[in-house]
Amino acid sequence: MTLLQWFPFVGLAYNRIEWFFIVYVGTINAINFVLMVLGYFALQRHSSALGVSEMRGMFKSSLLPSVSILAPAYNESATIRLSVRAMLNLNYPNHEVIVINDGSKDDTLRILIEEFRLYKSSRRITGRLPTQPVRGVYESRDPIRLVVVDKVNGGKADSLNAGLNVARGDLAAAVDSDSLLEADSLLEVVRPFLTDPEMVAVGGLIRVVNGCTVEDGRVTRVGLSKSWLVRFQTIEYLRAFLGGRVAFSFFNSLLLISGAFGLFRRWALIEAGGFETGTVGEDMELVVRLHELRRSRKAPCRIAFVPHPVCWTEVPELWRTLYRQRNRWQRGTVESLWLHRSMFLNPRYGALGLFAFPYFVAFEALGPAVELAGYLLTITCLVSGRIDPAVAALFFVVSVAFGVLLSISSVLIEELTLSRYPNPTDVLRLLAAAVLENFGYRQLMTLWRAIGLFDALRGKTGWGAMERRGFKVSET
């Protein structure tokens, strides 16, 4: 007796169900394709704005708003020295770096105290956002604007709120302390705030640092990692940032600014109540909340993505770490969408309520479960001979081949617009990864995300640990 005979409704309607999966997967891919085309043209337009060298002229200007960089750190002893140095050395005339030591169990705080000659300061905590108790605030004796907040462990969102409480800049940048910002990244990410008074938040492009060479906290040679796992993730980052985010930003419907690098008007963050501590997707939740709060009050709200300021981040090189990360991302997405479900198909929120939010619900939150069910049903029906092989082939062509095309397109967009990989061999390797990730890796991610969806539904919380290998530092 086959599995299908236990489910008569499936047995009767399997062909129609199969067609549902085909149409579903085809629709995701078609929408993603149009978003990618839109993203390409929007990227081209963006390149006509002030570029890096032009922005450097502004470095001397005192007209730029002050920025507080908030970098939560938990057991980051491997990378903290380099990343804080990189943040302090950013080309920006008026910025302070606030590292929040979230109760690290390793010697993150000791390294910071010794490396930057910190003393326990009397700096006033002016904010009122509730956080775990702060054990002390440290500042440097050297002429560098570094503040370290040492507090009881409370998670990333709690740390960011603690950082916001001591921040004094007009703008607040939330970054991961294990990430490296490019020297001009702040200048560029600030630009939308200077050109659009309605700008509330801006996100930058996140790139994979694994495989690159880092000197003094700066990426000096862009390269591709030898690990295929990292290469697959590089493709995922390109696809997500250069396709989706540019396009969603184009019609002011961006629902996610990566927690690794986002810049906000500080008053807007405080007005919104800071970062939500009860979710693992605090970055997405905040952006959705900002949209909801401001739009429901009919207050202007622009949230944009700019593709040039680059933040380099270390991606997992171990399968188990990647599993935890993806599980967390999926739970974060589901939680954020659920918390703000009133926006779903709500015309009051414009394109965001009518397109971006339903897109995220249908394809990002529920997508993995539907796609996984499609794979399982197709294989089961094909094995039991209950499906036309042509229909099964169609499902695989739609899901796998279209996935390959989207990944290749993202590499093409990268090559045609930003061109950050100087070695043509790396571009070819990326293309190979764009093809190969669709045969096994993507399906595994679908499975993990489906588990994440299930975990979110049963109320699982917690982050899980992320093992750091540290940046590949040049010997020169």
Next chain:
Amino acid sequence: MPFGARSRVWMSTALVTAAYGILIWAANRFVTAPHFPQWGLSVTLAFTGVQFVLAAIILSGALVSRTLTLLLMRRGMKVAPEIQSCLAAHANGENRRKRLALFLRRYPEVVETSLFAFLSSLRGMERERLQKLAADLGLVASWTKRFRSGRVSKRRRALELLAVTGSPEAMGVFRRALDDRDEWLRVMASRALVAGGNVREVHRSFEFALRQTPAVRSLVAEDLKPHMQILAARALPQVLRSGDKSLVLAALDIIWGWGRAVPVAEVSGLIDSGDAIVRAVALRAAPYASTDGINGKIVSRISDEAPLVRRAAAVAAGKRRIEEAIPQLLARLQDSDERVAVAAARALATMGEPGLALLEKEVVMGAPDAASVALEALEKARIGRTDWE
């Protein structure tokens, strides 16, 4: 992104999607449908095929273009020293026009780049000879023509090249470029006009800066810094008296951005404006407005009803080291707005001994909030830190 640019993005997306649709229809009709009778499969395969072919073409094109650029660069590098020595000889008075015209026909990019480098670094007779050479070789005319291009990168390059020639024909191009839709082109044009040193053009750039975004304004303000005394004589006072809030705020922003003393009496009057934002921005610019009686106005605004004005006044008092402000600053240590309290403490710390003594007293005897603000200010003063707020 402006409306025009947005509609161009939509239009391009619609065109590309339509072109894809047509290609897929054709591939399905003539290639896949005859072999795969099932409609869904045939269309999907057609889409896949079309996309693969296009991806291959685009990628090959990108790689070929990258390789060609590399080859041309290498070829250019071989002849560059010869071109540069010709240019150097011409600048020194020898006539190398014919030889350079020959080079220009074969290696236009290298000649342009070398000429640009020479014109940017030379002065006096040598520069004039090369400026004349650029005109004689028809380069100025060609760059002026290139400026009409629809491509931003071409217009930018043309303007950059024209800016170093300093030719009178180029001035018209610069003036037109102030209205260009490209932000950086507008900055470049303003920069070129200011570099000429003509007072009328400096005024034109100043007026241009007033109407730009803060990003552009900050760049143009830096260019205008050497001419601030000229602007302070007439243009700045006129704008500050105009009553147009956005222009007044922009002008005050520019004064603050310069960060140097400039004699503009009108700033003092704006400190008493009925609009709190104007008062605050005027106070921010006040430390640089060298005019009589401004100190009294700053002190009076430390007790303003608006917190942003109180804060700006406290900062201004600290920057000008107005000792008469000490009692008011001390009172503000208990301000309901913490940013005002912090600014007042910092201002007191910059006053030297009298301010520091009061802060010490406040730490010991003051109310808890005031004591904590005072303690931080004292701590910073002791380690010689002034870069905090």
